[in-house]
Amino acid sequence: MPDxxxxxxxxxxxxxxxxxxxxxxxxxxxxxxxxxxxFSLKAGELLGVVGESGSGKSVTMMSLLGLLPxxxxxxxxxxxxxxxxxxxxxxxEDLRRVRGGRIGFVFQDPMTSLNPVFTVGMQIMEPLRTHMxxxxxxxxxxxxxxxxxxxxxxxxxxxxxxxxxxxGGMRQRVMIAIALACDPQVLIADEPTTALDxxxxxxxxxxxxxxxxxxxxxxxxxxxxxxxxxxxADRVMVMYGGQVVEHAPVKELFANPQHPYTRALxxxxxxxxxxxxxxxxxxxxxxxxxxxxxxACPFRDRCDVAIPRCAVENPPRFDLGGGHDAACxxxxxxx
Amino acid sequence: xxxxxLRRLLIAIPTLLFIAFVxxxxxxxxxxxxxxxxxxTIPPEVKExxxxxxxxxxxxxxxFPLWLNQFFIVEPQYWIDGLFGTNFADGAQRIISFQxxxxxxxxxxxxxxxxxxxxxxxxxxxxxxxLPIGIISAYRQYSVFDQAGTFVSMIGFSVPPFFSGVxxxxxFSVTLGWLxxxxxxxxxxxDWASFKQQLAQMVMPVMVLALQTTAQVSRYMRASMLDNxxxxxxxxxxxxxxxxxxxxxxxxxxxxxxxxxxxxxxxxPSIFGGAIIxxxxxxxxxxGQLLIIALQGNDxxxxxxxxxxxxxxxxxxxxxxxxxxxxxxxxxxxx
Ligand SMILES: Nc1ncnc2c1ncn2[C@@H]1O[C@H](COP(=O)(O)OP(=O)(O)OP(=O)(O)O)[C@@H](O)[C@H]1O
Ligand SMILES: [Mg+2]
Numbered sequence: 298m299p300d301x302x303x304x305x306x307x308x309x310x311x312x313x314x315x316x317x318x319x320x321x322x323x324x325x326x327x328x329x330x331x332x333x334x335x336f337s338l339k340a341g342e343l344l345g346v347v348g349e350s351g352s353g354k355s356v357t358m359m360s361l362l363g364l365l366p367x368x369x370x371x372x373x374x375x376x377x378x379x380x381x382x383x384x385x386x387x388x389x390e391d392l393r394r395v396r397g398g399r400i401g402f403v404f405q406d407p408m409t410s411l412n413p414v415f416t417v418g419m420q421i422m423e424p425l426r427t428h429m430x431x432x433x434x435x436x437x438x439x440x441x442x443x444x445x446x447x448x449x450x451x452x453x454x455x456x457x458x459x460x461x462x463x464x465g466g467m468r469q470r471v472m473i474a475i476a477l478a479c480d481p482q483v484l485i486a487d488e489p490t491t492a493l494d495x496x497x498x499x500x501x502x503x504x505x506x507x508x509x510x511x512x513x514x515x516x517x518x519x520x521x522x523x524x525x526x527x528x529x530a531d532r533v534m535v536m537y538g539g540q541v542v543e544h545a546p547v548k549e550l551f552a553n554p555q556h557p558y559t560r561a562l563x564x565x566x567x568x569x570x571x572x573x574x575x576x577x578x579x580x581x582x583x584x585x586x587x588x589x590x591x592x593a594c595p596f597r598d599r600c601d602v603a604i605p606r607c608a609v610e611n612p613p614r615f616d617l618g619g620g621h622d623a624a625c626x627x628x629x630x631x632x
Numbered sequence: 633x634x635x636x637x638l639r640r641l642l643i644a645i646p647t648l649l650f651i652a653f654v655x656x657x658x659x660x661x662x663x664x665x666x667x668x669x670x671x672x673t674i675p676p677e678v679k680e681x682x683x684x685x686x687x688x689x690x691x692x693x694x695x696f697p698l699w700l701n702q703f704f705i706v707e708p709q710y711w712i713d714g715l716f717g718t719n720f721a722d723g724a725q726r727i728i729s730f731q732x733x734x735x736x737x738x739x740x741x742x743x744x745x746x747x748x749x750x751x752x753x754x755x756x757x758x759x760x761x762x763l764p765i766g767i768i769s770a771y772r773q774y775s776v777f778d779q780a781g782t783f784v785s786m787i788g789f790s791v792p793p794f795f796s797g798v799x800x801x802x803x804f805s806v807t808l809g810w811l812x813x814x815x816x817x818x819x820x821x822x823d824w825a826s827f828k829q830q831l832a833q834m835v836m837p838v839m840v841l842a843l844q845t846t847a848q849v850s851r852y853m854r855a856s857m858l859d860n861x862x863x864x865x866x867x868x869x870x871x872x873x874x875x876x877x878x879x880x881x882x883x884x885x886x887x888x889x890x891x892x893x894x895x896x897x898x899x900x901p902s903i904f905g906g907a908i909i910x911x912x913x914x915x916x917x918x919x920g921q922l923l924i925i926a927l928q929g930n931d932x933x934x935x936x937x938x939x940x941x942x943x944x945x946x947x948x949x950x951x952x953x954x955x956x957x958x959x960x961x962x963x964x965x966x967x
Binding site for chain 1: 862863864865867868869870871872873874875876878883886887890960961962963
């Protein structure tokens with residue numbers, strides 16, 4: 298069984314995703330972008346999600362909150378338990394209250410993620426007024442507080458500025474302020490630093506970590522950059538071909554990677570610490586585009602330890618003990 | 633913004649002078665004699681006198697500055713005199729129609745209200761119908777509504793007013809007898825019955841002109857909405873938990889209106905051109921009809937003045953469109 302229930306030790310999970318399947322209907326067929334993805338997020342923890350471009354990281358997270366354009370996207374199955382309800386089942390109005398209210402989202406590209414014709418203040422005040430019912434003055438005061446929180450100097454005046462008057466790093470701070478506006482339980486950050494240059498990246502990462510400490514929310518952090526993940530995550534989930542191929546506490550993953558894809562990823566981290574990791578193109582071959590639900594291991598063509606079984610059966614996530622699992626037949630401890 | 637506008641107005645002056653010169657020379661070169669309609673019994677020497685009285689004896693380099701002086705200085709003086717009871721004009725020679733022998737601007741002032749009512753109303757109606765059609769068509773792309781909208785605008789684009797106008801007359805005036813086919817300009821609206829009569833006689837010309845406006849503006853609106861619906865900031869607005877109506881009618885619409893407003897402004901002068909034909913069909917004695925009659929009668933001062941006024945409108949609304957662009961898009965700075 299791909300994955301099955303993997304009870305997590307310790308704290309209760311705030312978000313629990315089971316067997317999520319998302320498909321895009323396109324001309325002449327389908328793209329199975331998310332195949333049977335399961336994971337959970339405990340209160341206050343930081344879950345890192347890595348995988349090369351096209352592995353389905355963004356589509357997974359947007360499926361949770363119904364943020365994909367439908368059509369072409371279609372969530373075919375699964376459950377997303379959050380605060381006692383299944384986000385895939387609840388009505389549009391209830392889901393809307395979760396979005397931006399209980400779960401905040403920070404997107405990859407701060408240059409295009411803000412509305413160019415409204416002031417930054419208005420865009421921060423919107424969720425405050427909608428979800429918390431604040432008056433205009435109260436929302437403005439809170440918006441100013443938020444801008445100060447994310448470290449924008451001269452917050453009070455800058456509320457009346459438009460996005461184009463901010464630099465990329467500053468816009469991402471604004472995006473973070475918007476995501477944090479209503480004190481969410483969970484913050485999903487989809488490659489929040491990829492579009493920024495290195496020094497700004499470091500600032501944003503530091504800011505996010507500090508805010509997490511202060512506000513105590515759980516975070517899902519999507520990135521290409523294993524180097525970043527090593528420093529900040531509690532647990533790491535590695536995705537490939539729309540599936541979770543390996544998942545472990547961060548130290549365990551770096552010390553004892555079991556999936557050949559994870560091992561390949563780890564070799565792409567540059568030696569010089571602090572420098573930005575390469576885009577993960579060093580692995581030979583291309584990631585697959587899944588035209589149908591997988592019946593074989595999606596990584597087998599690029600894998601150097603593949604066995605005949607990999608071509609006829611999609612490996613489930615084998616529990617390797619200590620909260621570590623890997624979807625590979627040749628993983629140590631796999632059956 | 634103000635300096636930009638002033639600069640543009642200054643640039644418009646040589647442009648307009650050049651246009652005036654071109655129109656003047658074209659009419660100068662055109663064949664035709666304003667005396668052609670005079671009875672043949674008038675002796676040639678009397679005809680020559682009349683020609684001189686009309687100012688036709690002078691070469692063009694004398695008459696062109698004379699006309700400019702009349703158009704830009706004398707006529708505004710008469711206008712101000714009329715408004716405030718002053719006496720700037722001091723009996724100076726006005727632009728006189730060859731046909732009616734009365735000042736061109738007096739005739740225009742008489743005709744303007746009819747054209748404004750019909751043309752202006754049809755433009756307002758056309759735009760008001762077009763905007764919601766464009767918005768819904770884009771939001772429900774490829775739906776039945778969208779297909780129907782596409783079909784109607786195709787008709788609006790491809791069916792000329794001289795056909796749709798006559799068709800309407802045949803259906804609603806001749807066959808059904810519901811609406812009058814001739815626009816009664818002498819009608820005075822002073823009670824409910826005459827108001828209804830005014831409405832009834834406006835319906836068809838307004839519809840014919842509005843169909844064209846609707847076709848164009850709804851297409852622009854739809855394209856612009858579609859452009860914006862796919863933008864990242866729309867996803868951000870949804871991720872913030874904004875209501876769908878807020879996402880579409882605030883975030884998307886505000887951005888989509890920027891190019892559409894320019895199109896609407898640029899279209900205002902061209903609708904006067906469309907009125908020429910529609911006014912002929914419905915016998916509205918507005919400016920369009922005036923121009924046709926003036927052309928037929930070789931009434932050069934009238935043709936010159938009307939054509940030049942039209943040119944001024946085009947230049948003016950180009951300027952207005954640019955200024956509006958700056959007003960609605962905070963990213964545009966004119967300094
Ligand atoms: N609108 C869409 N229509 C069709 N296929 C799509 C669409 N959006 C995403 N996909 C497909 O879904 C798969 C997963 O995409 P996703 O954006 O989740 O990748 P990702 O892991 O986030 O990559 P990146 O690191 O580049 O952001 C890709 O194969 C992509 O082709
Ligand atoms: Mg992505």
